[in-house]
Amino acid sequence: MSRLVAKGLTRRAGGRAIVDGVSLELVEGEFLALVGPNGSGKSTLISMLAGLKRPHAGDVRLGGARLDKTPRRDVARAIAVVEQQAETGERLTAREVVALGRTPHLGALSPWGEEDEAAVEAALAAVDMLRFADRDWHSLSGGERQRLHIARALAQEPGIVILDEPTNHLDIEHQLAILALVKARRMTVLAALHDLNHAALFADRIAVMDQGRLVALGRPGEVLTPERIATTFKVAAMIETAADGGCHIRFMPLPHGSQPPSRLPERHDKPRVINLLHGRV
Numbered sequence: 001m002s003r004l005v006a007k008g009l010t011r012r013a014g015g016r017a018i019v020d021g022v023s024l025e026l027v028e029g030e031f032l033a034l035v036g037p038n039g040s041g042k043s044t045l046i047s048m049l050a051g052l053k054r055p056h057a058g059d060v061r062l063g064g065a066r067l068d069k070t071p072r073r074d075v076a077r078a079i080a081v082v083e084q085q086a087e088t089g090e091r092l093t094a095r096e097v098v099a100l101g102r103t104p105h106l107g108a109l110s111p112w113g114e115e116d117e118a119a120v121e122a123a124l125a126a127v128d129m130l131r132f133a134d135r136d137w138h139s140l141s142g143g144e145r146q147r148l149h150i151a152r153a154l155a156q157e158p159g160i161v162i163l164d165e166p167t168n169h170l171d172i173e174h175q176l177a178i179l180a181l182v183k184a185r186r187m188t189v190l191a192a193l194h195d196l197n198h199a200a201l202f203a204d205r206i207a208v209m210d211q212g213r214l215v216a217l218g219r220p221g222e223v224l225t226p227e228r229i230a231t232t233f234k235v236a237a238m239i240e241t242a243a244d245g246g247c248h249i250r251f252m253p254l255p256h257g258s259q260p261p262s263r264l265p266e267r268h269d270k271p272r273v274i275n276l277l278h279g280r281v
């Protein structure tokens with residue numbers, strides 16, 4: 001149940017398609033990063049892939065079965081979701097928030113037990129939050145809450161983790177630690193990320209959304225080209241490749257008051273925009 005396939009997903013709002021005919025497959029064991037400018041449809045796509053919003057056209061299949069026909073409990077065992085701005089009005093401790101992740105595993109014949117306790121402790125430790133376990137949720141900082149949301153998803157022990165901007169609010173140490181953690185667990189991961197360098201560093205593949213459409217999908221080095229970054233993100237960039245095949249993006253500041261380019265200038269008048277990835281200057 002760790003394979004998620006979307007075909008022709010479309011969702012409309014405000015008289016337009018905010019996700020427009022997106023087809024993609026989340027391959028078992030991969031880390032797929034979803035990138036795109038603000039408003040490009042990442043959160044909406046994630047909600048449909050997680051079964052939280054219904055597509056107006058197209059469908060999502062989990063392990064071959066239609067997601068909307070799969071019992072909620074089975075979906076919850078298979079997919080953990082960390083949404084943006086997830087909140088609780090309840091008075092809960094940090095440990096209780098993480099324990100919510102065990103809900104899909106509990107029932108009349110399987111009450112809370114040692115296994116659940118161990119999963120919660122391990123998840124708290126994984127996100128470096130054990131020392132906050134008994135603190136009131138509402139007394140925690142934004143980054144601490146975000147780490148608990150991720151711990152809740154880990155405690156759920158799903159096959160697939162879907163994360164909407166998981167590094168939101170996190171300091172740099174915890175940004176890298178959280179991404180390294182989900183990568184190291186070899187779970188199937190779909191993560192919407194704003195930092196293209198994080199996507200390049202951690203993702204096996206990157207999907208690029210632009211105005212509701214999936215405009216590129218592939219390995220970081222194939223997708224994160226200066227041309228794609230200029231067209232979709234409206235900034236100039238220089239890309240350096242490392243010996244291990246990874247890449248690092250340096251964004252070029254635009255002169256004060258100038259408009260971002262809709263695409264890069266032609267080669268002959270862009271002496272400082274270097275695509276090292278393809279060995280061109």
Ligand SMILES: Nc1ncnc2c1ncn2[C@@H]1O[C@H](COP(=O)(O)OP(=O)(O)OP(=O)(O)O)[C@@H](O)[C@H]1O
Pocket residue numbers: 013014018036037038039040041042043044045
């Ligand atoms: N109910 C709605 N009515 C009208 N427009 C909507 C509605 N819901 C979402 N949208 C629009 O759909 C677009 C896609 O939103 P979405 O949150 O999926 O984008 P996103 O890529 O996740 O953005 P961000 O990077 O800013 O989080 C946005 O332009 C948003 O304003």
